[in-house]
Amino acid sequence: MKLLIPTEGSFGYKIMCLVLAGIYAWFLMGLDIDGYLDRVNYLIYAQYSDEIFATYAASSLKAFITNEPVWLLLNIWASKHFSPEDTLRIIIFFSSFIISFLVLRSYPKYAFFLILFILMPQVLKNHIIHLRQGVGVTLFFLGWWCRYLPLRIFFIGLAPLVHASFFFIDALFLLNIAFSTYRISTVWRVVYTLGVGVVLGALGIWLAGALGARQGDNAIYSGTGAGGTGLAFLFWIVFSVIFFMEGKSFLRNNFFAASILIFYLSTYFLLPVTARVFESGMLVLLLASLGLTDWRRYAAYGLYIFYFFMQWYPVLGIPGYGWAAEGSM
Structure with a gap:
């Protein structure tokens, strides 16, 4: 990694x-x-x-x-x-x-x-x-x-x-160390990360309760999914398509950033705290995306600006x- x-x-x-x-x-x-x-x-x-x-x-x-x-x-x-x-x-x-x-x-x-x-x-x-x-x-x-x-x-x-959101981020970090150590192919990295996301998404809040974390007993976290309209999900789907189209070499070097995105998308409808987890790792993803090339770089620039204004406009x-x-x- x-x-x-x-x-x-x-x-x-x-x-x-x-x-x-x-x-x-x-x-x-x-x-x-x-x-x-x-x-x-x-x-x-x-x-x-x-x-x-x-x-x-x-x-x-x-x-x-x-x-x-x-x-x-x-x-x-x-x-x-x-x-x-x-x-x-x-x-x-x-x-x-x-x-x-x-x-x-x-x-x-x-x-x-x-x-x-x-x-x-x-x-x-x-x-x-x-x-x-x-x-x-x-x-x-x-x-x-x-x-x-x-x-x-x-x-x-x-x-x-x-x-506590960094328990998830650090788990992804350790997973990526394992990927690099055992030279796992990019395709299998995606598959394994999706699997980890689905399992943690389904069991995350139960696990928090079993470990005695305050989130496990909080009614705010008792539902499923990130909530909202789903527009964030669609936005980051588009972003992930551009990110993954950069190619295997880029993904291999930046798979930790990619895994944060995969985890967010795979747990969006399962884990109530997934947005908070994603926010903890979002800067890693944004900084990694600065390494995109060709038309993908300019597409990412456009998405940055669109996202910035769409986040600020409703609260002005x-x-x-x-x-x-x-x-x-």
Whole structure:
């Protein structure tokens, strides 16, 4: 499996990335601290994580591991030094700064699209309403682009202990290591990934409950499928056709990104949390697609722009762009 390694930009470009990442993070940190969805819950974590941590630790090892202990430890540490409000601001600033800098510096040739990526709602919301997921994505990318193997394993392994969606992402990562180790053909990689997707899609929530994860007992996750109108499914079907038409060599080098897409499509009608899992790996897929060539590259460019505007257009004029807490704006 070929890891995405950032290309070397000029010193001036890196400084520009630092400045843009700083502006991005400062703006997000400065938003009304309790004016958005889920912020009340995050303030509770910032105040009472020690009690929540003790509850899970006293239950069972499997419940402790599957209920994001590193996220709780981060909040416990921060609560010793900062107020709950400042804890959230620090988490927002550093997670958004690191991920935006890593993305912006990665491929200077595609700077316009890199900016587009970090402004997409599915990325932006990780630093507005899904703060835990934002930290998980940041840790995963620190590992994904780390050249030192022990640190790579450390950060990638840490991500699911911050946000449970990365148990699925890391499973796909390990599956791709097995594919590369045993030199599995591209066709069989697709077949095996589809099989894993269907099995996890059918059993995922039951498995979460059996392991003691909070998602297993949450009524929000008790249904089937990702919900919505199915337009996202159709969009990513089109995207996958373009992605797979690049050829076997491209797919072999970027199959981890392809497996995230395959998993999402195969679990769309089965797994309630599949959208959250996909959002955790979406940047990997978007960055990999920058390597498309010929007409497929321009088709992908068009899809990026279409997706960006179709995601933002419905929420323009809505308080908090649809993320505002009730009665706050």
